[in-house]
Amino acid sequence: MxxxxxxxxxxxxxxxxxxxxxxxxxxxxxxxxHLRKTARRWVIYQGxxxxxxxxxxxxGWLHGTTDEVPKVEVQPHPWEKSHLxxxxxxxxxxxPNPQDxxxxxxxxxxxxxxxxxxxxxxxxx
Numbered sequence: 570m571x572x573x574x575x576x577x578x579x580x581x582x583x584x585x586x587x588x589x590x591x592x593x594x595x596x597x598x599x600x601x602x603h604l605r606k607t608a609r610r611w612v613i614y615q616g617x618x619x620x621x622x623x624x625x626x627x628x629g630w631l632h633g634t635t636d637e638v639p640k641v642e643v644q645p646h647p648w649e650k651s652h653l654x655x656x657x658x659x660x661x662x663x664x665p666n667p668q669d670x671x672x673x674x675x676x677x678x679x680x681x682x683x684x685x686x687x688x689x690x691x692x693x694x
Contacts, residue, residue: 573613577594577611577613580596581594581597581611582594582597584630585627587623587624587639588624589615589624589652591612591614591622591623591627592612592613593610593611593627594610594611594613595608596608596609607633610631610633611631612627612631619655621654622654624639626639626643627639
């Protein structure tokens with residue numbers, strides 16, 4: 570974190586901020602011109618580093634798809650849901666219901682793996 574802060578302080582220029590509070594930076598032109606064709610672009614996240622919090626317009630700018638800096642936040646459509654972070658590995662992660670999948674899709678009963686079962690299987694070998 571300290572190295573990112575130092576790099577940003579000495580070589581970065583703040584270009585803008587999005588609705589999540591993420592700040593977007595570009596490498597100062599004089600430094601980038603001598604080293605590479607294009608200047609580096611990066612984001613410093615507000616709060617936890619969550620790549621899915623980067624809006625589409627800023628994603629395009631970060632990856633060099635467009636050189637135009639997003640000026641106005643795009644208003645979401647009424648049918649769009651608000652952002653949810655990646656829930657994988659948390660208690661809120663998706664868990665399929667075995668009874669629903671078996672009855673609807675005519676599939677065999679689903680049973681999720683548990684780490685204790687994996688350890689038991691490996692010790693039997």
